[in-house]
Amino acid sequence: MKKTADIIIIGAGIIGAATGYYLAKNKLKVLILEKQFPCAGSTGRCIGGIRQQYTHPLSINVMLESVRIFSVLKNEFGKEVEWYSGGYLFLAHSEDKKQTYLQAIDIQKQYQIPVRFITPDDCLQIVKGLNPEGLLGGAYCPTDGQANPFAVTYGYLDGIKKMGGKLLTNTEVAKINVTGNKIISAVTTDNQEYFAPVILNAAGPWAKKIGKMVNLDIPVQPERHESVVTEACERLFDPMLVDYRSDGCYFIQNYGTGHFIGCYTPVPNDPGENIKATSEFLTEMPRRMARLVPRLGNLKVIRQWAGSYEMTPDGNPIVDKTPVEGFYVSVGMCGHGFMFGPALGKYMAELITQGKSSLPLDDFALNRSFGKKEAMK
Amino acid sequence: MKNKIVICRCEEITEQEIIAVIKQGYTSLDEIKRILRCGMGHCQGRSCQMIIARILSRMTKQPIEKIIFPSSRPPLKPIPIKTLAKYKTTGEHK
Ligand SMILES: Cc1cc2nc3c(=O)[nH]c(=O)nc-3n(C[C@H](O)[C@H](O)[C@H](O)COP(=O)(O)OP(=O)(O)OC[C@H]3O[C@@H](n4cnc5c(N)ncnc54)[C@H](O)[C@@H]3O)c2cc1C
Ligand code: FES
Numbered sequence: 001m002k003k004t005a006d007i008i009i010i011g012a013g014i015i016g017a018a019t020g021y022y023l024a025k026n027k028l029k030v031l032i033l034e035k036q037f038p039c040a041g042s043t044g045r046c047i048g049g050i051r052q053q054y055t056h057p058l059s060i061n062v063m064l065e066s067v068r069i070f071s072v073l074k075n076e077f078g079k080e081v082e083w084y085s086g087g088y089l090f091l092a093h094s095e096d097k098k099q100t101y102l103q104a105i106d107i108q109k110q111y112q113i114p115v116r117f118i119t120p121d122d123c124l125q126i127v128k129g130l131n132p133e134g135l136l137g138g139a140y141c142p143t144d145g146q147a148n149p150f151a152v153t154y155g156y157l158d159g160i161k162k163m164g165g166k167l168l169t170n171t172e173v174a175k176i177n178v179t180g181n182k183i184i185s186a187v188t189t190d191n192q193e194y195f196a197p198v199i200l201n202a203a204g205p206w207a208k209k210i211g212k213m214v215n216l217d218i219p220v221q222p223e224r225h226e227s228v229v230t231e232a233c234e235r236l237f238d239p240m241l242v243d244y245r246s247d248g249c250y251f252i253q254n255y256g257t258g259h260f261i262g263c264y265t266p267v268p269n270d271p272g273e274n275i276k277a278t279s280e281f282l283t284e285m286p287r288r289m290a291r292l293v294p295r296l297g298n299l300k301v302i303r304q305w306a307g308s309y310e311m312t313p314d315g316n317p318i319v320d321k322t323p324v325e326g327f328y329v330s331v332g333m334c335g336h337g338f339m340f341g342p343a344l345g346k347y348m349a350e351l352i353t354q355g356k357s358s359l360p361l362d363d364f365a366l367n368r369s370f371g372k373k374e375a376m377k
Numbered sequence: 378m379k380n381k382i383v384i385c386r387c388e389e390i391t392e393q394e395i396i397a398v399i400k401q402g403y404t405s406l407d408e409i410k411r412i413l414r415c416g417m418g419h420c421q422g423r424s425c426q427m428i429i430a431r432i433l434s435r436m437t438k439q440p441i442e443k444i445i446f447p448s449s450r451p452p453l454k455p456i457p458i459k460t461l462a463k464y465k466t467t468g469e470h471k
Contacts, residue, residue, distance in 0.1 A: 037408050044411060150411045231419055231455055257414070279466045282451060286461035297459030303421060303450045 005031035005166070007198040007352065008186050010173050010210055013043035014149065014338050015330050016202035017156035018345025020165060026353045030165035031194060033186060035172035038157055041204045043149050043338060045275075045307025047227060047261045049240045049252055050339040051088040051144040052113050055104045055375045056316060058363040059336075060111050065343035065359070070147050073342070077155035084255035085145035086238030089118075089126060090376075091292075092136045093245055101139035104376055108141075115141035127237045129295035146240065146255055149338050156345075176213040176327075183214075183326030198352060200328045205273070205308035207331035214324045219370070220332040222308035224270040225263055226281040230299040232258035241292065244377075249288040260299065264288060265377075275306045309335035313370035315377055319344055320366040321351065328352060329366060334374075384432075385425035387418020395429055399436050406430060407447050416447060419455060 007023055009016045012034035020030045034040070050070060052063040070083045092098040101117060108115045118126075120135040157167055175187040176199060185195040201210045201218070211218035232254075240252040251262025264285060282304050290297050312318055312332035317340060319330045330348050333340055347357040362368075382392040390413050398412055406429060409415065415429060416422030426446060434441040452461075 037405060039411055040407070154412060230458065277451060279451070283461050283464040283466050286458040290458050290462045297462070298457050300455035300457050301452060301461060302419060302455045303417075304452070305448075305450050 002185075002195040003197070004194040005029045005196045007031070007200060008033060008194055008196040009200045009202050010186070011041065011202040011204055011206075012038040012153070012157065012167060012169070013041045013202065013204050014153050014156075014341035015204070015333065015344065016200070017153045017160070018341045019200060019202060019330060019348045020160045020345075021156040022346045022349030023352060024160045024163040024165045026349060028353065030160055031196065032157075032160070032165070032167040033171045033173050033188065033194065034167065034169050037169045038167070039150055039153050041206075042307050042310065042333075043153055043204070045227065045305060046149050046338045047252060047263060048146045048149050048254070048338060049088070049250075050146055051141065051240070053088055053090065053104065053108060053115060053139060053141050053144060053376055055107050056363065057107070057111075058359075058361070059316065059374065060108060060113070061359055062340055062343045062347075064111060064113070065346070066339055066341070067143065067145070069342040069346070070145070070152075073147070073152060073155060077159065079151065079155055080256075081151040081155055082148035082256040083145060084147070085143050086252075086255065087126075087140060087142040087240070088144035088242060089123060089239040090139040090242045090244065091123065092138055093134045093243070095136070097244065098136050100375055105139055113141060114143055115139060126239060127241060127293065129236070129293050130241075131292055131294055140239070144240070146252055148256055152338075152341070173210065173213070176210075178214055178324060181323075181325055183324065198326045198328065200330060200348070200352070202330050204331065204333070204337065205310045207310060207329065211329070214322075214327050216322055216324060216327070218318065218329060218331060218366070219312055220318070221271055221311050222273055223311050224272065224275055224306050225265070225309050225335065226277055226285070226304065226306040227261060227263045228282065228285050228301050228304045230260040230296070231302050233299060234258065236295075243288070243292055247288065249285060249292070251289060259302075260289075260296065262289060269311075271311075273308075275308055277304045277306045281306075310337070311335075314372065315374040317344065317364050318366050319348060319361050319364040322366055384428050385413070385415030385418060387420050387424070388414045390415040390425075392432065395432055396436070399433060404433065404437050405445060406433065407445070409433070410447055421450070422447065
């Protein structure tokens with residue numbers, strides 16, 4: 001059989017880059033096909049937050065491993081990735097939210113995550129200038145943090161190239177050839193054919209389209225999420241501040257640069273491929289930020305943009321082999337793909353090379369029932 | 378001397394740093410911006426993008442009009458959070 005590479009990865013976002021890196025470390029010849037350039041998809045639009053505060057045991061385990069990896073990436077790459085464990089603080093403004101967070105903490109404690117529910121006064125200590133109005137306290141984990149999505153993704157990609165792998169940019173996969181239910185090759189829009197026995201769908205918001213090429217339905221739906229960034233200033237506070245009220249928002253001060261970056265989850269949600277930024281967001285987001293931390297009022301907003309969350313029906317990723325032999329998926333990251341990326345990359349590489357991963361990923365299976373939703377959303 | 382020439386003043390990126398990244402094979406303004414942050418500063422690239430485009434055009438031997446510029450993103454001028462917070466706009470671009 002003809003072979004260009006041991007594995008073809010579709011997409012050079014964090015998922016394709018991290019998975020490719022751990023595969024290359026396993027001596028596989030990796031070829032990444034990217035329709036634009038690295039980080040052109042969701043990864044380049046993400047705000048870099050990293051947390052372990054989930055309720056699904058598998059998400060917690062994946063994030064424990066990801067945080068461990070993030071903390072050593074600088075040594076691994078010999079390059080800064082701006083990992084900083086400044087924590088995450090989820091604010092509770094209602095008894096309901098407080099209970100949700102307390103229940104989540106009970107679960108997270110079983111995994112030795114140093115998370116605790118802190119008083120409004122403690123919140124104000126950590127975030128000077130936080131508006132105490134209606135605040136009942138917050139779920140705080142100091143070992144959550146942030147890193148630079150570009151530095152991490154390019155770090156992985158540079159590693160792949162050093163180990164002999166290849167990345168082709170401006171190369172869009174248009175067709176996947178399957179013979180007798182086995183992966184044969186990927187054909188690009190410029191009619192080049194690349195042969196490999198294994199193909200990984202790491203196409204983020206476009207995952208469903210890639211699935212269709214092999215007649216698989218992959219339940220991933222993009223939803224627009226917008227973001228703003230302010231000018232830089234001296235360090236004001238460390239954690240990602242999360243306000244999950246329906247008119248809340250979340251933002252963090254970038255460790256490397258001092259800019260504030262943030263988003264909110266639109267209610268109702270905003271499905272579709274449109275990722276144009278809106279003037280509604282440009283005024284609504286500052287209003288929400290100023291309500292939470294009034295002293296930010298004089299900081300200037302310098303840029304806004306939008307991107308996609310890749311949603312699955314239950315808010316958890318799909319990381320699995322598929323009924324098509326040689327076709328794997330690591331998609332549907334539901335807005336958490338940057339932080340999940342390093343660990344899922346490692347586990348997917350194990351699944352591909354050894355037939356199973358050291359952490360069982362059954363709950364992220366393609367054919368699961370998609371029942372219970374993640375509570376920390 | 379070359380390493381002393383600052384091309385992106387907002388993010389303090391020098392000509393030497395830009396040339397090094399282009400030599401590594403990153404030959405679009407979008408990629409250079411993502412790797413070095415030049416163009417992500419206070420002026421959003423107004424001062425530096427044209428100069429970087431010229432360096433890129435020279436090094437990759439492409440005519441300047443073939444160089445693709447990153448998207449321009451609102452707001453056109455930095456605006457304080459509290460000023461933006463006063464405006465109410467709804468239901469646009471849906
Ligand atoms: C505003 C915003 C804020 C976010 N904040 C966070 C955060 O704080 N923390 C966090 O963990 N996550 C965050 N996310 C989510 C995170 O960005 C994504 O989950 C993650 O980047 C997904 O990575 P990916 O590699 O799966 O997809 P992508 O980065 O989208 O990569 C997919 C790649 O596939 C390529 N591609 C698609 N189709 C083809 C084709 N046919 N042929 C070749 N290539 C193709 C695309 O060009 C793209 O580069 C945020 C997202 C947004 C939009
Ligand atoms: S000079 Fe480069 S962003 Fe302002």
